[in-house]
Amino acid sequence: MKAMELSCKENQAVLTLNKEAVIPVREKGQLLIKVAAAAVNRTDLVAKETGNLPKGNAILGVEVSGIVVESDTDLFPCGSRVMGLVNGGGYAEYVVMNVGNAMPLSDQLTFEEGAAIPEVFLTAYQTLFWLGNLTTAQTVLIHAGASGVGTAAIQLAKQLSSAKIAVTASSAEKLALCRKLGADSLINYREEAFSQKIIEETGGRGADLILDFIGASYWEQNLASIAVDGYLILIGILGGAIVKDVNLMTLLQKRITVKGTLLTPRSDAYKAKLTKEFVARTNKLFAAGRLKPIIDSVFQLENVENAHRYMESNKNKGKIILTVN
Amino acid sequence: MKAMELSCKENQAVLTLNKEAVIPVREKGQLLIKVAAAAVNRTDLVAKETGNLPKGNAILGVEVSGIVVESDTDLFPCGSRVMGLVNGGGYAEYVVMNVGNAMPLSDQLTFEEGAAIPEVFLTAYQTLFWLGNLTTAQTVLIHAGASGVGTAAIQLAKQLSSAKIAVTASSAEKLALCRKLGADSLINYREEAFSQKIIEETGGRGADLILDFIGASYWEQNLASIAVDGYLILIGILGGAIVKDVNLMTLLQKRITVKGTLLTPRSDAYKAKLTKEFVARTNKLFAAGRLKPIIDSVFQLENVENAHRYMESNKNKGKIILTVN
Numbered sequence: 001m002k003a004m005e006l007s008c009k010e011n012q013a014v015l016t017l018n019k020e021a022v023i024p025v026r027e028k029g030q031l032l033i034k035v036a037a038a039a040v041n042r043t044d045l046v047a048k049e050t051g052n053l054p055k056g057n058a059i060l061g062v063e064v065s066g067i068v069v070e071s072d073t074d075l076f077p078c079g080s081r082v083m084g085l086v087n088g089g090g091y092a093e094y095v096v097m098n099v100g101n102a103m104p105l106s107d108q109l110t111f112e113e114g115a116a117i118p119e120v121f122l123t124a125y126q127t128l129f130w131l132g133n134l135t136t137a138q139t140v141l142i143h144a145g146a147s148g149v150g151t152a153a154i155q156l157a158k159q160l161s162s163a164k165i166a167v168t169a170s171s172a173e174k175l176a177l178c179r180k181l182g183a184d185s186l187i188n189y190r191e192e193a194f195s196q197k198i199i200e201e202t203g204g205r206g207a208d209l210i211l212d213f214i215g216a217s218y219w220e221q222n223l224a225s226i227a228v229d230g231y232l233i234l235i236g237i238l239g240g241a242i243v244k245d246v247n248l249m250t251l252l253q254k255r256i257t258v259k260g261t262l263l264t265p266r267s268d269a270y271k272a273k274l275t276k277e278f279v280a281r282t283n284k285l286f287a288a289g290r291l292k293p294i295i296d297s298v299f300q301l302e303n304v305e306n307a308h309r310y311m312e313s314n315k316n317k318g319k320i321i322l323t324v325n
Numbered sequence: 326m327k328a329m330e331l332s333c334k335e336n337q338a339v340l341t342l343n344k345e346a347v348i349p350v351r352e353k354g355q356l357l358i359k360v361a362a363a364a365v366n367r368t369d370l371v372a373k374e375t376g377n378l379p380k381g382n383a384i385l386g387v388e389v390s391g392i393v394v395e396s397d398t399d400l401f402p403c404g405s406r407v408m409g410l411v412n413g414g415g416y417a418e419y420v421v422m423n424v425g426n427a428m429p430l431s432d433q434l435t436f437e438e439g440a441a442i443p444e445v446f447l448t449a450y451q452t453l454f455w456l457g458n459l460t461t462a463q464t465v466l467i468h469a470g471a472s473g474v475g476t477a478a479i480q481l482a483k484q485l486s487s488a489k490i491a492v493t494a495s496s497a498e499k500l501a502l503c504r505k506l507g508a509d510s511l512i513n514y515r516e517e518a519f520s521q522k523i524i525e526e527t528g529g530r531g532a533d534l535i536l537d538f539i540g541a542s543y544w545e546q547n548l549a550s551i552a553v554d555g556y557l558i559l560i561g562i563l564g565g566a567i568v569k570d571v572n573l574m575t576l577l578q579k580r581i582t583v584k585g586t587l588l589t590p591r592s593d594a595y596k597a598k599l600t601k602e603f604v605a606r607t608n609k610l611f612a613a614g615r616l617k618p619i620i621d622s623v624f625q626l627e628n629v630e631n632a633h634r635y636m637e638s639n640k641n642k643g644k645i646i647l648t649v650n
Contacts, residue, residue, distance in 0.1 A: 215573045234573055241574040248540045248559055249566040251585030258583040260576030 002324075003092035004304050006048060006058045013048045015060070015091070015304050023094045030096045032070035033082060036111035037298075038090040039063050040307050040320040041119055042236075043264050048308070053088065061090020061322075062264060064097070065105055065114030073099050081105040083114035085122070085271055091304060093324055100272025103279050106287040116148075116293035116319035117286070122271070123235065123263045124153035125278050127211055129160070131259050132231045137163040137208035141198055141225060142183075144213045146174035146317045149235065151181055151294040153211055158182030159285055166207065168194050177294075177317060195221040206230060216240035223250050234260045294318030300325070327649075328417035329629050331373060331383045338373045340385070340416070340629050348419045355421045357395035358407060361436035362623075363415040364388050365632050365645040366444055367561075368589050373633070378413065386415020386647075387589055389422070390430055390439030398424050406430040408439035410447065410596055416629060418649055425597025428604050431612040441473075441618035441644035442611070447596075448560065448588045449478035450603050452536055454485070456584050457556045462488040462533035466523055466550060467508075469538045471499035471642045474560065476506055476619040478536055483507030484610055491532065493519050502619075502642055520546035531555060541565035548575050559585045619643030625650070 003021035006013055026032040044060045047053055053060075065083040068076050076082055076099065084101040105114040127149075128134040140157050144150045145167030157165050158181065166185035167178040175186040185201055187194045198207050206227035212218055217239030222232055250256070263271075285291040296316040299307040301324045311320055328346035331338055351357040369385045372378055378385075390408040393401050401407055401424065409426040430439040452474075453459040465482050469475045470492030482490050483506065491510035492503040500511040510526055512519045523532050531552035537543055542564030547557055575581070588596075610616040621641040624632040626649045636645055 219573075234577055237573050237577065241572050243571045243573060244569065246568045246571040247566050248544075248562050248568060248585065251559055251583065252562065252587050253585070253590075255586050255591075256584070258576065259581070260573065260578070261580050262577050265578075266580075 001093035002301075003059045004301060006053065006060060013051065015048070015308075017302055021059070021092060024089060024096045026070050026096050028072060029099055031068050031073075031076055031082065031099060031102055033064060033066040033095050033097050034069045035064045035066040035090065035093060035095055035324045037065050037115035037324065038301070038322045039115045039119065040304070040311055040322065041264075042311070045308055045311060055087045057088030059089045059092050061092070061095070062086060062088065063115060063118040064090040064095055065111045066095075066324075068102075069094070075099065076102050076104075081107070081111075081114070083117055084275065085118050087268075091301060091322065098268055098272065100268065101275055103275060104283065106283070108287050108289065109293070112295060112298055112321045112323065113293045115321050116295050119263070120148040120152040120319065121156070121282070121291075121293070122274055122278055123149050124156050124211075125282075126263060126274055127233050127235055127261065128153060128156055128209070130274070131261060132209040132211065132233045134161050134163060134209055137161065138205070139164045139166060139198075139202050139207045139227070140209045140211065141166045141168070141194070141207040142211045143168045143218065144238075145169045145178040145183060147213065148294070148316075148319050149211075149213065151177070151318055154178055154181040154183050155291050156282075159290055160281060163208070164202075166198060166201065174317060181292075181294075193221065195224040198225040202227070209233070211235070213237075214239035216243045219243040219246070223247075223254075223256070226254060226256055229255050231257045231259065234258065235262070296320055298323055326418035327626075328384045329626060331378065331385060338376065340373070340633075342627055346384070346417060349414060349421045351395050351421050353397060354424055356393050356398075356401055356407065356424060356427055358389060358391040358420050358422050359394045360389045360391040360415065360418055360420055360649045362390050362440035362649065363626070363647045364440045364444065365629070365636055365647060366589075367636065370633055370636060380412045382413030384414045384417050386417070386420070387411060387413060388440060388443040389415040389420055390436045391420075391649075393427075394419070400424065401427050401429075406432070406436075406439070408442055409600065410443050412593075416626060416647065423593055423597065425593065426600055428600060429608065431608070433612050433614065434618070437620060437623055437646045437648065438618045440646050441620050444588070445473040445477040445644065446481070446607070446616075446618070447599055447603055449474050449481050449536075450607075451588060451599055452558050452560055452586065453478060453481055453534070455599070456586060457534040457536065457558050459486050459488060459534055462486065463530070464489045464491060464523075464527050464532045464552070465534045465536065466491045466493070466519070466532040467536045468493050468543065469563075470494045470503040470508060472538065473619070473641075473644050474536075474538065476502070476643055479503055479506040479508050480616050481607075484615055485606060488533070491523060491526065499642060506617075506619075518546065520549040523550040527552070534558070536560070538562075539564035541568045544568045544571070548572075548579075548581070551579060551581055554580050556582045556584065559583065560587070621645055623648055
């Protein structure tokens with residue numbers, strides 16, 4: 001099969017096409033998938049840079065869509081359209097996927113759309129509902145609202161909770177996308193302090209849940225924005241990792257919960273449980289078009305290095321997809 | 326009735342005896358208690374110092390034991406022995422208590438013991454089970470093991486979980502008390518780095534739950550001690566509030582949950598729910614002597630200023646009790 005494999009060229013990690021890669025061998029409880037599309041994730045860039053490969057797999061890629069070609073379960077017989085997380089290996093013609101991670105791909109969605117769903121929607125779902133207690137929240141603040149996880153989180157909060165949804169983004173264009181997806185309150189963080197706006201708009205109460213990808217540079221404003229008994233869920237540190245002078249008394253007085261999380265390193269069992277609940281609550285919403293994967297751009301698998309450079313430039317709104325023909 | 330009331334003397338807040346204080350008026354859903362004993366809490370010292378009085382009550386004291394003398398509920402008829410949290414007013418001959426906060430005081434316990442239970446045991450219970458997910462923990466680390474909340478937490482973890490219990494304290498004598506109450510691993514933090522010992526003793530895994538009163542000065546070691554998916558519950562900042570350089574990446578990579586909490590400012594409804602669950606799970610254990618309130622010393626109500634100075638000196642192991650005759 002063909003696959004984009006990681007190799008070293010003049011001391012630099014690069015992805016090169018191998019047309020003779022070995023088709024992975026399915027174990028019991030796994031599906032063999034003929035890949036139609038895969039998505040690019042930041043974790044792929046980190047793996048390429050550091051050489052820390054998921055499960056030692058020289059083929060990157062943690063989410064795909066495609067057609068089942070080998071199976072031992074009636075849930076996903078051969079010919080089924082599926083999407084889901086994989087433990088590496090997605091940048092290829094074939095990949096194995098644990099049955100627990102497989103999700104049915106509705107006929108209403110294209111394969112490109114299917115590949116754009118698993119990582120960002122599962123991350124957003126886990127963060128909002130399993131970690132962030134969204135069900136009881138009056139107000140949720142979603143930073144980087146136009147990002148992959150941001151666009152998924154806005155839609156999930158809109159469809160599955162009654163919380164007021166506030167978002168931050170850096171441009172009017174990005175905020176317009178957030179509005180379209182269901183955001184109630186739009187904050188251009190370049191033009192105003194988001195904490196002040198959140199406090200104003202909630203009558204001094206603050207946000208019950210904050211979903212943050214930024215980290216250090218937002219810490220002070222996040223703590224000022226958060227309500228008593230609020231949750232701050234950290235899923236990225238694009239704004240730096242080191243916070244100077246953290247005042248623990250604020251955590252005590254406001255009874256704040258801060259949780260850090262990453263989805264990719266979690267166990268197969270955890271991902272399977274999350275996938276199962278997610279499918280049960282969202283399958284019909286995707287089929288009805290009430291939840292929509294947001295695709296920024298589509299590259300051919302062979303052009304994956306261009307797709308990586310594009311992600312590094314931070315210009316994308318929504319997912320970057322690779323198609324495998 | 327007599328009560329120790331807060332007043333101002335030469336620009337200093339002092340507690341003085343008022344023999345003609347007005348007996349508080351019970352509302353529907355409340356009990357009037359003839360107080361037998363009250364306990365001293367750090368929140369009393371803070372209220373005295375800052376003038377921020379709980380519910381504006383000039384009589385301090387947030388937990389008592391005594392006998393019901395007025396009631397409108399069959400749950401606690403007149404003559405019942407009770408203990409529980411009150412919204413201030415405990416340093417007096419009579420106090421009102423919400424029925425939801427009242428707990429039956431077993432005949433096997435003295436009133437002094439009853440007054441030593443509510444605040445520390447409810448705080449420890451809430452922290453371990455409601456916030457800290459102790460039920461699934463393999464190892465819990467309890468700092469200040471010989472303190473009021475510490476001694477309660479060790480016993481509750483021993484009786485109601487199968488977790489291995491590690492404690493820190495500053496002396497062999499305090500650690501001996503912790504051992505007697507059920508601690509498995511004893512760490513004198515003056516003689517060794519607790520993080521190193523925890524990592525060694527858990528085979529590199531770390532503690533799943535840390536109960537911390539210390540704050541800033543323990544932050545780095547706490548993060549080094551904690552297991553993946555672990556909980557760090559902050560209920561005090563005796564070691565300072567400001568942490569220099571918090572690395573958020575550690576929170577993400579270890580998927581750590583940090584929660585700050587204080588019990589006293591929480592709502593009556595919250596306390597009532599906590600009290601109800603606590604009574605259901607611990608009533609028989611107290612009656613059987615398997616849970617024991619730890620009393621350091623007993624003062625007459627009139628000598629409360631001495632009791633406060635003693636607490637300020639940080640020498641107590643267990644609770645400081647005031648008796649009201």
